[in-house]
Amino acid sequence: MTQNLFIGCGNMGSAMVAGWLVAGEDPASFTAVRPSGTPVPGIRTVRSVGEADLMPDRIVLGFKPQQLRDLAPDVARWVTSRTTIISILAGADMATLKGYFPRARAIVRVMPNLPVAVRRGVLPLLCSDPALQSELQPWFSMLGFAPWCASEEEFGAIGFVAGSTPAYVARFIAAFAAAGEGRGLDAGIALTAAREAVLGSAWLAASSGEPMTDLARRVTSPNGTTEAGLKVLDAELPGLIDRTLAAATARSAELAAETRGS
Numbered sequence: 461m462t463q464n465l466f467i468g469c470g471n472m473g474s475a476m477v478a479g480w481l482v483a484g485e486d487p488a489s490f491t492a493v494r495p496s497g498t499p500v501p502g503i504r505t506v507r508s509v510g511e512a513d514l515m516p517d518r519i520v521l522g523f524k525p526q527q528l529r530d531l532a533p534d535v536a537r538w539v540t541s542r543t544t545i546i547s548i549l550a551g552a553d554m555a556t557l558k559g560y561f562p563r564a565r566a567i568v569r570v571m572p573n574l575p576v577a578v579r580r581g582v583l584p585l586l587c588s589d590p591a592l593q594s595e596l597q598p599w600f601s602m603l604g605f606a607p608w609c610a611s612e613e614e615f616g617a618i619g620f621v622a623g624s625t626p627a628y629v630a631r632f633i634a635a636f637a638a639a640g641e642g643r644g645l646d647a648g649i650a651l652t653a654a655r656e657a658v659l660g661s662a663w664l665a666a667s668s669g670e671p672m673t674d675l676a677r678r679v680t681s682p683n684g685t686t687e688a689g690l691k692v693l694d695a696e697l698p699g700l701i702d703r704t705l706a707a708a709t710a711r712s713a714e715l716a717a718e719t720r721g722s
C-alpha cells in the first residue's frame with residue numbers, strides 16, 4: 461500500500477484527507493504529523509515524523525511556507541530516491557523545492573482549494589515527469605478538477621483564480637446576507653437565501669455549460685431590476701477582482717522570497 465505522510469495537516473491537509481476518505485481511499489494509507497497532536501479525523505495522527513516510524517512513498521508538505529527553510533533539513537532526512545514530495549506551500553517554487561530535496565524521486569506542486577473536502581476542489585498540478593503525471597492523475601482527480609500545468613506561470617494563475625476563492629465567495633455570500641438583514645430579514649433566513657442563491661447559480665452554470673453572458677442575460681429582463689443592479693456591479697467588479705488577485709500575487713512573490721531565505 462502506498463504510504464502518504466502529511467507533515468502538517470491543518471485546514472488544507474485535513475480537507476484533502478477528508479476528500480480522499482469520502483472517495484474510498486484506505487485510511488491506513490495516510491499518516492498526519494501535527495505537533496499539537498490534534499487528531500485528523502479518520503487517520504493516524506502523530507506529533508513528529510520520528511513517531512510516524514515509516515518510510516513514506518509520498519511526503520505532503522502541509523505546513524506554512526514561512527516554515528520551509530527551518531523544517532526542510534529535518535524533512536530531508538526521510539527522503540530517499542523513492543520518495544515523491546508533494547508541496548501545497550503557496551509561493552515555494554519548483555527550483556526552491558528541488559534545492560531543499562535533491563534526493564527525492566520527484567517533486568510535485570499542487571495548489572488545492574478548500575472544496576477538495578467535498579471532492580469539488582480545483583487543484584492545479586505541476587510536475588514535468590509524464591510517468592508520474594499518469595500515476596498521480598487518478599488520485600488527485602478524486603478531489604475535483606486537477607489539471608497538469610505546463611509552466612509555473614500557468615500553475616500560479618490557476619491557483620490565484622481558484623485557491624483563495626472559497627474565502628472570496630464566503631465574503632460575497634456574507635455581504636448579500638448582510639444586505640438582506642439591512643432590509644429587515646431574519647439573519648438565518650438572509651444567510652440561507654444568499655448561500656443557496658450562490659450555490660444554485662454555480663450549479664446551474666456548471667450543468668448548463670453556457671457562456672456566463674448568456675446565463676446573465678436569462679436573468680436580466682430589459683429595463684428590469686437585474687439590469688439596474690448590474691449597472692452598479694459591472695462598474696466595480698472586474699477592477700475589484702483584478703486588484704484582489706494582484707494583491708494575492710504580490711504576497712505570493714514575498715512568500716517565495718521568504719522560502720528561499722532571500
Ligand SMILES: NC(=O)C1=CN([C@@H]2O[C@H](COP(=O)(O)OP(=O)(O)OC[C@H]3O[C@@H](n4cnc5c(N)ncnc54)[C@H](OP(=O)(O)O)[C@@H]3O)[C@@H](O)[C@H]2O)C=CC1
Binds near residue numbers: 467496548549550
Ligand atoms: N488553507 C487553504 O485554503 C490553502 C492552504 N494552502 C497551503 O497549505 C499550507 C497549510 O495551510 P493551512 O492548512 O491553511 O494552515 P494550518 O495552520 O491550518 O496548518 C498548518 C499545519 O502545519 C503544522 N505545523 C506547524 N508547525 C509544524 C512543524 N514544526 N512541523 C510539522 N508540522 C507543523 C500545524 O500543526 P498543528 O495542527 O499541530 O498546529 C498544522 O497542522 C500552507 O503552506 C498554505 O500555503 C494552499 C492552498 C489553499
Ligand SMILES: O=C(O)[C@@H]1CCC=N1
Binds near residue numbers: 550623624
Ligand atoms: O492564504 C494563503 O496563503 C493560502 C494559499 C491559497 C489559499 N490559502
